[in-house]
Amino acid sequence: MPDALPKPPTGDLPSPQDYPNPAATATPSLRERIIAAIARRGSIPFPEYLEIALYDPELGYYARAGTQVGRDGDFYTSVSVGPLFGKLLARRFLGWWETNGRPGPWRILEIGGHDGTLAADILSEIRLISPPAWQALEYAIAEPLPRLRGLQKTCLEHLASRLRIAEGFGGIASHPLPGVAFGNEILDALPFHLIEMKGGAWQELHVTAGENGTLALTPRETSIELGTAFPEGYRTEVRTGFPDCLADVTACLTNGLLLFADYGFASPEYYDIYRSSGTLRTFSSHKAGEDPFAAPGETDITAHVDFTDLAKAAGAVGYSPTVFNSQGSHLTHLAKPMILAGGMDDPKTIAQFRTLTHPAHLGAKFHIIELESSAETPPDVAHRLAL
Ligand SMILES: C[S@@+](CC[C@H](N)C(=O)[O-])C[C@H]1O[C@@H](n2cnc3c(N)ncnc32)[C@H](O)[C@@H]1O
Numbered sequence: 001m002p003d004a005l006p007k008p009p010t011g012d013l014p015s016p017q018d019y020p021n022p023a024a025t026a027t028p029s030l031r032e033r034i035i036a037a038i039a040r041r042g043s044i045p046f047p048e049y050l051e052i053a054l055y056d057p058e059l060g061y062y063a064r065a066g067t068q069v070g071r072d073g074d075f076y077t078s079v080s081v082g083p084l085f086g087k088l089l090a091r092r093f094l095g096w097w098e099t100n101g102r103p104g105p106w107r108i109l110e111i112g113g114h115d116g117t118l119a120a121d122i123l124s125e126i127r128l129i130s131p132p133a134w135q136a137l138e139y140a141i142a143e144p145l146p147r148l149r150g151l152q153k154t155c156l157e158h159l160a161s162r163l164r165i166a167e168g169f170g171g172i173a174s175h176p177l178p179g180v181a182f183g184n185e186i187l188d189a190l191p192f193h194l195i196e197m198k199g200g201a202w203q204e205l206h207v208t209a210g211e212n213g214t215l216a217l218t219p220r221e222t223s224i225e226l227g228t229a230f231p232e233g234y235r236t237e238v239r240t241g242f243p244d245c246l247a248d249v250t251a252c253l254t255n256g257l258l259l260f261a262d263y264g265f266a267s268p269e270y271y272d273i274y275r276s277s278g279t280l281r282t283f284s285s286h287k288a289g290e291d292p293f294a295a296p297g298e299t300d301i302t303a304h305v306d307f308t309d310l311a312k313a314a315g316a317v318g319y320s321p322t323v324f325n326s327q328g329s330h331l332t333h334l335a336k337p338m339i340l341a342g343g344m345d346d347p348k349t350i351a352q353f354r355t356l357t358h359p360a361h362l363g364a365k366f367h368i369i370e371l372e373s374s375a376e377t378p379p380d381v382a383h384r385l386a387l
Contacts, residue, residue, distance in 0.1 A: 030059040030297035035209045043206035043218055047191035047241075053296040054189065055144065061297055062189075063145050069114065074300055075283045077185050078261065078327070078362055079118045084352040085184075086121020088334045089259070093180045094126060096257045097133050100178065104136030107179035109172065109252050112186040113141035113165070114148060116155030123159040140164045140172050140252070173251035181249045182259040187305040190245065192237040194280070195222060197230045205235075207293075215293040226271060236271060236278040237303040242313035250317045250373075258319055258371040261327060264305030265367075266385050271306075279304035307369050308385050314371045321377050323370035324384050328363025331356050 028036065034052050038044055054061045067073040070080040078085040093108055113119050119141060127134045139162050143149050149165050156163055166172055194205040196219060204222035207215055224238050249258065264270065270279075282289040284299040292301045311321045323330060335353060338344050344353060357363040377387065 030056060031213050031215075033059070034207070034215065034296060035213060038207060038209045038215075043208045043220065045204060045206055045220075046194045046217075049207040049215075049292070049296075050191040050301060053292070053301060054191075056297070057146065059297050060145075061300055063147055064297065065147065068300065074285055076286075076362075078356055078366065079114070079121070079184060081355045081362070082348065082352040083121040083124075084349055085331075085356055086118050087125045088331050088338075089118075089182065090122045090125035090129075091338070092259065092334050093122070093182075093257075094130050094133055096180055097130075100256075102132065102136070103178040104132075105138060105177055106133075106136055107138045107140060107172075107177040107253065109140045109142065109179065109181040109249065111142055111181065111183035111249060112189065113143050113152050116141075116152035118184060119152065119163075120155055120159060123156070123162060127159070127162075134162065137162050138164060138177065140166060142166055142169050142172065142249075142252075144168065169248040169252055173248070176252055176254045178254050178256050180257045180259065181253060182261075184261045185263075187239075187242075187260055187262045187310065188264070188302045189300075190239055190241050192239045192303050193222075193224060194235065194237055194278070195224050195226070196236075197228075197232055197234040199232075200228060202226060215296075230271075230273060231276065234273065234276045236275070237280060239306070239309065242310050243316060246310075246313050246317050246319070250319060253373075255373040257373075258314065259368065260305075260310070261366055261368045262305045263365050263367070264307050266324070267306055267308035268386050270304065270308075305367075307367060308387065310369065311371065311385050311387060319371040319373050320375045321369055321381050321385055321387075322372050322375050323368065324381050325368055326359075326364050327366035327368050328357040328359055330368040331363075 030052065033056060034049060037048065037052060052060065055063065057063050062068065069075065069077050097103065097106055108122070110119055119139060123139055126137065141152055143152060143165060144167060149167070152165050164172070194217065195202050196205055198219055202222055202224060203219035204224060205217040206220045208218045210216055280290065280292060280301070280303045282292060282294065282299040282301050284295065289299065307324060314321070335344060344350060355361045
């Protein structure tokens with residue numbers, strides 16, 4: 001039973017305060033939710049702002065209905081180019097399965113599966129080219145957002161016999177298996193701190209609220225430290241979540257391969273003194289912007305990945321980098337057997353290959369890093385990652 005309306009006081013006419021105010025009980029907008037979080041604490045660190053702006057379960061950028069990826073969305077990914085990206089990853093994962101004694105059962109864990117398209121491309125290819133690997137496979141997706149889990153279930157209905165979709169890693173980690181864990185454009189979507197060099201010391205930029213719902217950055221003390229060889233006003237980003245994220249992911253595998261495709265650099269290039277305003281970008285309708293407060297919930301907010309930092313965090317959970325290359329080079333390497341077998345001759349596949357690998361398209365902007373358990377890092381990979 002809903003609460004009864006308060007009775008108007010007898011005698012005088014009721015004042016507006018005697019009735020519930022519809023505006024006060026309506027769902028707050030995302031900006032109001034952010035301002036409420038700030039009001040409780042005075043200011044919030046930038047990662048907390050990103051958690052709300054991107055992942056609020058109702059109104060966050062990734063939670064809201066609509067198309068974020070592809071021609072009608074805000075940005076393209078390698079998945080929106082077509083199925084070739086998933087087919088090449090499937091072949092890489094099958095290669096791991098073959099060279100590791102064809103374990104059965106084995107697992108592929110996708111971190112952040114968006115609408116399920118990449119999972120569908122990978123699973124279809126595995127079912128087509130290796131029935132024994134398909135029979136032994138569990139494909140798990142860890143996806144925090146309910147709306148996206150719903151899209152994944154619909155998209156993958158015809159492949160459901162090998163599929164498990166989970167909100168987090170805990171249930172999957174309760175039964176670890178050998179296999180592969182991977183994420184495409186997932187690391188750049190993880191929240192990051194903003195720091196700035198001020199008066200010879202690093203300060204962290206928090207988010208505060210001004211009048212009329214405006215949001216702004218304000219400096220606070222920080223324990224994040226990148227050294228002092230940076231000019232005054234140098235601003236950049238740091239992700240401190242890699243160790244926890246990799247601990248969760250690797251707990252789902254007894255041993256295996258991690259693969260991440262994303263845009264980013266090794267540390268020396270990321271923190272080059274000439275990159276003085278960092279890499280934070282917003283994306284909306286294929287236009288890049290730099291103001292993270294322009295339209296929270298309606299634009300993607302992202303920053304490049306520091307692959308050196310990721311590799312160091314992986315070392316702590318027993319994984320070593322074995323590949324670090326441009327996406328163009330690595331996908332060309334993976335495509336070689338398919339090209340030689342005449343499997344890439346049709347014009348659509350050739351066009352996809354060109355977009356994924358050409359330096360002017362996605363080939364140079366994106367990098368692929370592979371990390372393996374109980375492996376040695378080759379000297380050229382250590383050199384490229386500045387380890
Ligand atoms: C840019 S989309 C990734 C695109 C998708 N992998 C593709 O290739 O099309 C980011 C995805 O990561 C998910 N995500 C964000 N934080 C996550 C976390 N901590 N664990 C798992 N998934 C996460 C989001 O919900 C979303 O599905």
